[in-house]
Amino acid sequence: MPGCSDKLLHFKGGVSMNIYITGVGGQGIGLLSEALLRALDRAGLAVKGVDTHGLAQRGGVVVSQIRTGSGEFSPLIQPGMADLVVALERHEAYRALNGFLRKEGTLVYYDTVQQPFNVRNGSVPEITVETLHNECRRRGVTVFRVYRDDLPNPRMQNTALLKVILDQSLISELTSRHLEEAMEDLLTGEALKANLKILSTT
Amino acid sequence: MKKLGDMLLERLPFSELVMGNTGVVRGMVEAGIRVVTSYPGSPTPEIAAAIADIPVEKRPFYFEFSVNEKVAVEVAFGAAMNGRPSVVFFKSVGLNVAADTFVQLNHMQIPGGMVVIIGDDPGAHSSQNEQDNRHLARLSYTPVLEPASPSEAYSFFLEAASLARKQQMAVMLRLTTHVCHAKERVSFAGWKAETPDDSPVFSGESGANIPIGANVALMKKRALERLSSAKNTSLHRVLSHKNSERGVITAGLPFLSLMDALQNSEEKPDILKLGMVYPINEGIVADFLASHREVLVLEELDDFLEQAIKSISCTLGADTTILGKSSLDDWIGEYTPARVKEKLNRVWPGVVQISRLPYETIQTPARFPQMCPGCGHRSAFYAIGKALGENDISVADIGCHTLGFFPPYEIGQVLMSMGASTGIGQGLSLFNSERRVVAFLGDSTFFHAGIPGVINALFNKHNLTLIVMENGTTAMTGHQNHPGTGRNFSEAADRIPIRNVLQGLGVKDITEVDTYSQADLTAAVVKALDSPGFSVVIAKHPCMLKFTREQRRKQSFKAKHVEVDQEICSLARVCIDRFGCPSFNWNPETREVVANPDICIGDASCIQTCPAAAISSFTSKEVSR
Numbered sequence: 001m002p003g004c005s006d007k008l009l010h011f012k013g014g015v016s017m018n019i020y021i022t023g024v025g026g027q028g029i030g031l032l033s034e035a036l037l038r039a040l041d042r043a044g045l046a047v048k049g050v051d052t053h054g055l056a057q058r059g060g061v062v063v064s065q066i067r068t069g070s071g072e073f074s075p076l077i078q079p080g081m082a083d084l085v086v087a088l089e090r091h092e093a094y095r096a097l098n099g100f101l102r103k104e105g106t107l108v109y110y111d112t113v114q115q116p117f118n119v120r121n122g123s124v125p126e127i128t129v130e131t132l133h134n135e136c137r138r139r140g141v142t143v144f145r146v147y148r149d150d151l152p153n154p155r156m157q158n159t160a161l162l163k164v165i166l167d168q169s170l171i172s173e174l175t176s177r178h179l180e181e182a183m184e185d186l187l188t189g190e191a192l193k194a195n196l197k198i199l200s201t202t
Numbered sequence: 203m204k205k206l207g208d209m210l211l212e213r214l215p216f217s218e219l220v221m222g223n224t225g226v227v228r229g230m231v232e233a234g235i236r237v238v239t240s241y242p243g244s245p246t247p248e249i250a251a252a253i254a255d256i257p258v259e260k261r262p263f264y265f266e267f268s269v270n271e272k273v274a275v276e277v278a279f280g281a282a283m284n285g286r287p288s289v290v291f292f293k294s295v296g297l298n299v300a301a302d303t304f305v306q307l308n309h310m311q312i313p314g315g316m317v318v319i320i321g322d323d324p325g326a327h328s329s330q331n332e333q334d335n336r337h338l339a340r341l342s343y344t345p346v347l348e349p350a351s352p353s354e355a356y357s358f359f360l361e362a363a364s365l366a367r368k369q370q371m372a373v374m375l376r377l378t379t380h381v382c383h384a385k386e387r388v389s390f391a392g393w394k395a396e397t398p399d400d401s402p403v404f405s406g407e408s409g410a411n412i413p414i415g416a417n418v419a420l421m422k423k424r425a426l427e428r429l430s431s432a433k434n435t436s437l438h439r440v441l442s443h444k445n446s447e448r449g450v451i452t453a454g455l456p457f458l459s460l461m462d463a464l465q466n467s468e469e470k471p472d473i474l475k476l477g478m479v480y481p482i483n484e485g486i487v488a489d490f491l492a493s494h495r496e497v498l499v500l501e502e503l504d505d506f507l508e509q510a511i512k513s514i515s516c517t518l519g520a521d522t523t524i525l526g527k528s529s530l531d532d533w534i535g536e537y538t539p540a541r542v543k544e545k546l547n548r549v550w551p552g553v554v555q556i557s558r559l560p561y562e563t564i565q566t567p568a569r570f571p572q573m574c575p576g577c578g579h580r581s582a583f584y585a586i587g588k589a590l591g592e593n594d595i596s597v598a599d600i601g602c603h604t605l606g607f608f609p610p611y612e613i614g615q616v617l618m619s620m621g622a623s624t625g626i627g628q629g630l631s632l633f634n635s636e637r638r639v640v641a642f643l644g645d646s647t648f649f650h651a652g653i654p655g656v657i658n659a660l661f662n663k664h665n666l667t668l669i670v671m672e673n674g675t676t677a678m679t680g681h682q683n684h685p686g687t688g689r690n691f692s693e694a695a696d697r698i699p700i701r702n703v704l705q706g707l708g709v710k711d712i713t714e715v716d717t718y719s720q721a722d723l724t725a726a727v728v729k730a731l732d733s734p735g736f737s738v739v740i741a742k743h744p745c746m747l748k749f750t751r752e753q754r755r756k757q758s759f760k761a762k763h764v765e766v767d768q769e770i771c772s773l774a775r776v777c778i779d780r781f782g783c784p785s786f787n788w789n790p791e792t793r794e795v796v797a798n799p800d801i802c803i804g805d806a807s808c809i810q811t812c813p814a815a816a817i818s819s820f821t822s823k824e825v826s827r
Binding site: 015024025026037038041046047048049050051052053057058059060061071072073074075076077078079080081091092094095098112113114115116117118119120121122124125126127131135138153154157190 | 219221244245247248327328351380383384385386387455457458459461462465538539540543557558561562563564566567568569570571572573574602605608609610678747757761775778779782784786787788790798799800801
């Protein structure tokens with residue numbers, strides 16, 4: 001297939017990692033997934049990705065999917081088959097955990113809440129940290145809760161998540177060099193500087 | 203990485219990580235396309251976004267967003283009649299708007315050739331239906347190529363452009379949502395950047411392109427001949443697993459879903475992947491049928507291929523069992539890998555392993571799309587809701603304002619298609635003296651298909667209130683300009699104000715209100731509903747998402763927020779329950795309404811909704827990004 005990296009020809013074909021990225025429209029899921037996709041591509045993996053566009057971007061559930069592997073396969077991850085879920089919001093972390101994460105997979109989420117309307121108006125309860133973590137335990141899922149009060153801007157929560165993915169080696173092929181290069185592909189000026197700073201701070 | 207615009211003009215072969223929509227733009231460059239037109243609609247607007255990355259002066263082709271899909275097809279057709287290879291692209295339901303012209307295309311001899319790129323939307327991710335446009339292609343004798351991936355979107359585009367030019371006809375490239383938006387590394391060929399031959403070759407001789415009388419039959423025959431000669435494409439593939447019992451015929455994205463589904467299968471069927479889905483190549487299908495005992499036709503949406511394949515089988519007298527759609531659900535939704543697994547398991551139990559799906563202990567609260575913080579439509583629906591009576595009828599239209607249907611506003615009780623609200627409202631008002639009717643219309647849609655409805659209201663003296671929801675952009679599809687904005691895709695253009703158009707048509711009762719002036723808007727709608735005949739309220743406020751993005755880009759963004767004074771808050775909860783701004787969270791433990799600084803943009807349109815005056819705004823210290 002055109003576009004397959006030569007390094008991977010020893011694979012018999014198939015998918016080696018499924019990464020399911022989710023959050024609420026407007027949270028910067030597109031940037032996060034594009035940075036990851038480009039970093040993994042730079043690391044020499046054959047990657048496929050797909051993003052939500054259109055209607056849902058207006059405050060709805062937004063999903064990006066990244067798959068690495070070789071041969072011919074769909075960009076879409078099957079329910080219960082994601083190895084890693086990256087969520088920018090707690091309710092969406094819970095939704096993806098239930099719908100897409102495999103048993104004993106990994107969840108990393110930014111602990112902010114954008115309540116769906118039914119939660120805001122009090123007709124259904126908010127998904128609490130406790131509910132989420134209990135469910136992770138039941139499924140044997142390793143969970144990383146990310147929350148930082150030192151971010152200069154809430155729009156950098158996505159980069160804060162990338163930092164944890166990197167530091168905890170949640171994607172084995174991901175290196176800080178490739179991630180920084182990917183960021184340089186996507187951002188310029190002050191925005192680039194601020195985001196690189198988050199990635200490099202220990 | 204080079205800038206996308208520079209990459210698209212690269213002379214040497216290269217590879218890059220791109221989405222399908224970007225891949226076709228490189229195809230346009232390599233194929234020497236001269237004129238490209240469109241009307242924005244998901245899943246295709248990123249094609250225009252990639253084009254926008256090429257500076258106008260370097261762009262090897264002309265591009266415009268036309269006022270609607272029909273005009274877009276006409277402009278591309280006119281250019282191609284003059285020898286310019288052309289492309290038109292738009293979303294699935296856009297083809298309905300374009301149909302009057304589109305169905306005629308292949309009756310014509312088109313010297314430049316035309317590629318019609320359609321973004322079909324199985325699963326109706328952002329469309330009002332999931333119509334299968336292979337039917338319209340068949341109706342109009344248009345060949346259809348169907349890629350499965352970004353790599354194929356690029357290479358099939360080149361094939362479509364070459365076929366269109368060689369046969370002087372229109373060819374459809376049918377993309378689907380997750381082909382448009384899939385991303386992978388695509389290998390591109392070089393580009394010679396030859397100087398285009400822009401000689402005006404248009405010929406009006408002997409009425410060859412005037413479908414009147416006996417000419418129609420001749421033109422139809424010409425269309426059928428060209429269609430039949432289009433079949434010999436090399437885009438079909440057979441993947442043999444040495445299985446003489448079972449085969450699958452498929453095309454497009456369902457092929458990749460099938461590959462996924464079969465990954466760990468020990469009894470893989472043989473696969474025939476069709477590149478051209480219309481007209482079908484009988485020879486290739488016949489050979490595949492003859493070499494398998496059972497053949498499953500795996501296709502999204504309608505049984506288009508299945509009918510054609512059954513017909514081939516019937517003509518051959520083949521004894522192959524053909525399996526296709528077996529339940530109504532098979533006609534609905536996207537054929538994702540999970541869906542294909544489930545289908546295979548039903549057809550051939552044991553061929554694939556179905557893993558037990560995870561279950562939820564506590565159901566995740568549903569999340570609907572909603573208007574952005576600061577959206578002028580929110581103020582509009584909140585204010586208009588106060589003017590509408592229990593019994594009044596509200597007609598929705600296409601655009602961000604369709605979201606007014608969701609709670610807490612629940613305005614918009616019927617939704618059809620672009621610009622349809624005005625006509626539907628007129629029909630609802632006939633023999634109806636009890637229930638007042640209000641129709642909604644977006645500003646881009648006003649120009650696209652709304653004006654005939656307005657003229658009809660005047661011409662036939664209908665009793666209706668029309669509310670034009672003017673946000674100064676085509677917001678839902680990504681902020682494209684429209685004739686009312688003062689700019690076209692490439693340059694400044696005289697603004698066509700909606701108010702002037704209405705006045706020119708003779709609408710007498712027009713009120714223009716900024717939606718943030720909620721009380722004024724309520725009063726204007728009350729007055730319009732009470733006045734007999736046709737009245738228009740222009741409820742305007744610039745799209746705040748576009749506004750804040752532009753400010754951020756210019757680094758002039760000042761982060762502002764609102765806060766709720768808990769001492770003053772009376773827990774009337776109007777900001778949450780009726781105004782419905784997503785910036786307000788409810789803390790059930792402290793029983794407090796709190797503004798979420800992560801998303802609040804400090805537009806302050808909520809302040810006037812608070813009966814206790816507990817909301818105030820402030821400028822934050824947040825650093826811009």
